[in-house]
Amino acid sequence: MKAEFKEQYEKLGLNIVYYRKRKKLTQLQLAELADIDRSHISAIELGNVGASLDVIFKLCEVLDITPKTLFDFRD
Template identity: 45%
Template sequence: MKLQEQIGLNIRNLRSSRGLSREQLALAANIDRSYISEIELAKNSASIDVLERVADALEVDPKDLFNERGKFCPN
């Protein structure tokens, strides 16, 4: 799996595990909802700044966005 896909999957899983919609996450991270969708679907690469804001909104360490599939244990 490509890193871009892995990050998107982790964001989607974290968001879902917290019961957040894409819109809620986007508002919390101060980015556009469609951009969250593009990141989750690996259609767009996020900058380090955006990934940091998403991680903050999800209340995780940014490195958690890079975990390999199957090795992530949501809170």
């Protein structure tokens, strides 16, 4: 991950946390539903790693949101 994009990764992570909590899911539950490791969810939410589009699309499906919604960063 390029340092210049760290802030965007963190904002994406915050959005995932927001929509996960809105659905009353734990990281483990979200990970199981999205078929990825819980530690990967944690790293994405913290903005420490990027996520492939496949993972983004699956997370959106599980969270019942569109990718556009997920990338609508609040200031």
